[in-house]
Amino acid sequence: MKQAVGYKYETDAAHLARFDRFTLENYPEATTLTREMVLDWCSKKAHEHQANQLFRASIIRQFGIYLDRIGVTAYVIPKRYYPAETPYVPYIYSTDELQRFFAETDRCRYCSECPDRHLIMPLFFRMIYACGLRVSEARLLTVGDVDVEQGILSVHHSKKDNSRLVPMSVELAERCRGYFRQVHPFPKDTEMFFPALGGKPMTLANVYHNFRRFLWRAGISHGGRGKGPRIHDFRHTFACHCLKQWVLQGKDLAAYLPVLKTYLGHDSFTETAYYLRLTADVFPDLMLKLEGRYPDIIPTLEIAADETD
Template sequence: MSKINYQGPFKDHIQNHVEFKRAVGYKYVTEEGHFKRFDRFTLEKYPQATDLTKHIVLDWCSKKTYEAQANQCSRASVIRQFGKYLDSIGVKSYILPKGYYPTEKQYMPYIYTDNELMNFFVETEKCRYSSQCPYRHLIMPILFRMIYMCGLRVSEVRLLKVADVDLENGILTIHHSKKDNSRLVPTSNSLVERCRHYSKIVHPFPKEEDFYFPALNGKPMTIGNVYKNFRKFLWRAGISHGGRGRGPRVHDFRHTFAVHRLKKWAEQEKDLTVYFPVLKAYMGHDSFEETAYYLRLTADVFPNITLKLETHYPEMIPELAGGTYETN
């Protein structure tokens, strides 16, 4: 990762703040992009600034005509954290109040039915060869199944290396995911068999550093490529799309995995106080609150789950009324 050469009046503070965030486990890539633009903004408009004043903060956070509300809120959140950091080291700073700018209506994850999943995966099997992505027809049937069956994030699947897919033991190794966490993800026998067949064709002479799902020239599949194919399979499977920001989304396969798993355990009368931490670890969550987000999506079994969990994890239950724990 190349180091950005900040030049504005807060250059040293920005660099120290970014380094601190990464030291405690955050990737801080998107945020660094915001800081790059903020640095240029202050260099041009407030080159002599020594304090982070309210005027500078509100000027920076003012909504652009082309900007989505979510992006404005993201910029505001970053500058709020920066203000808190400056205040902690004794630099006079205006700290933007939390929730100062209204957020867009929270997206409610789309939970696919069993029939929709079956129809979608059938369509992935019909994917044809493309010279722009030679292995596309082999990748798509497995990539989307892996996202759903293992509850993975899209980036976790896209960036898998050959060395990360253990075909002998049926385990995926996820490196440096959200908040730079890594974990081992066991897979089903049926998925392992599909991967073995796939690997014989796509990786006949495997190199550990190669991407498991390669696009042209050995690069990883792009998010755009995955999404473009997703929309095509979705339409052919007869699953309606609500338009921009309304879904279904690729990430909803991960949501669906969690909800289906909770439902199955509840129906099997499993001890959820034991299995809930398992789901937390499997999905790579930092806290129980992140996993508890799915309880809201499991409405038909939610009362029973709450009764079983509130004694063991009372601190997470109040959060079920809201929150945005799993949005990416």
């Protein structure tokens, strides 16, 4: 049902499979979803973060709601039953930090274990920032998805199974053409544009490992796991820098926000309007101008929009 309405629902499905094994082991005679089972399953483990518990509770809550709707007796754990962690506030990179970070990607050395790494990393991270991509949108691009001549990316089956076209800047498109000639001399549309060993997509772990190394060499402080800055913050930074530029240019944001919404692949206007608040908070000198012109569409800064990859 979830997949039918556009959700990938893969990680969630794996959690439900584990819940199935959990009930078989601990409640083999159960015929309904009871409060005892749900709270036992959701109990916080000593080693885990609060976010993991909340995620597990959210999945089992949705499952309970589904069972109730089809007429099966089920306990539905109340929303916000467990206290939430302090919400993560996106890290907005300064122009200087971006320059230092990308300079370090340019210094990436050849590695025999991953022969194309020194070519991939400089373009990969620039593309995430310059096109406002989610990490996996860049990671899963195929050769056929990247029109290096027209400078357009085709993003397929992204969040909520949405697809969109993403134009690149002239400079980024030129970088893509140079990269393409070196990495894909005999291209096939089905090949990964950023290939790992064996032609497979780069893993999230590999991308993150390289990110942390470049971050450290660029002298950008990292607060530790869950603290940031994160790779996904390049996307937040792109949106804020874009809005800042439009405000300084006197653009009508009521007309331009739908453009940004489409470019970022947002499902609702609320997700995009969130960046107005983030931009106003990061660049205080723009606050009065934004508050004065768009008081009714600037939401409260509570949680980061589009937080998941």
